[in-house]
Amino acid sequence: MAIKKLAFMASGSGTNFENIVREIHSGRLQAQASVLLCDKPGAGVLDRARRLGVPAALIDRKDFASKAEFEDALTKRIESAEADFIVLAGYMRILSADFVRRFWGRILNIHPSLLPAFPGAHGIRDAYEAGAAVTGVTVHFVDTGVDTGPIILQQSVPRLPEDTLETLETRVHAAEYELYPRALQLLAAGQVRIPPRA
Structure with a gap:
């Protein structure tokens, strides 16, 4: 099995990025971290x-x-890294339809809810405020909508009676650290069907 090369795109502190790279370094994820692209000066x-x-x-x-022009620069870096997949890890910009189509079936995102419930920028807070008994995490392919792409894996996180928003966030993030590498390993092993081009 050829090792899959991953290009990461991130805007923030990079906890999901670091977790995935540590899974690669440990040998539990058969992949290569080829490049990180960041759009925010000073990001952790x-x-x-x-x-x-x-x-x-x-x-x-x-x-x-x-x-x-910005996305052309991203594309050049991704192509020069010969990336098989693009891993969004806290990347806070909406990708254009042209960019998504160019890399169709190769862009992954993780979202802190059980999609299609609670899409958008505040999935954990929205689930908490709605009183949802269960929320979770979704790894999905990126399409031209927002959090609407084909789902690869999901993991539920129950809301406990004593949960505050902060404790729920902590448990959802812990589920992210478990689920994203698992989804990437399935992709690397060829066990995920790439969605047909839209």
Whole structure:
């Protein structure tokens, strides 16, 4: 089985990124972390990449006249890294339809809810405020909608009677750290059907 190369895209502190890279280093995930692309100057994920020995590049949207030029720069880096899959790990920008179509079936995201319930930027908070008895985590392919792509894996997280928003967040994030590498290993092993092009 050929080792799959992963390009990561992140905007924040990079906890999911670091967790996945540590799974690679341990041998539990048969993949290679080829590059990290970050769109936010000073983001903690850049420090994590340096510590973990993953090549990293800051590609700041402000440096480009248009979204198309910005995404062209991302595309060049992804292609030069020969990435098989693009792993969104706390990447906070909406990707254009052109970018998604270019890499169809190769972009993955993790979302902190059991999609299709509670899509959008505040999945944990929305589930908590709605009084949902169960929430969870979803790893899915990215399509041209927001949190609407084909689902790869899900893991439920029950809401406990004593949960605060903060304790629920902690448990949902722990589920993310378990589920994302598992989904990537299934992909690397060829055990996930790539969705047909939309």
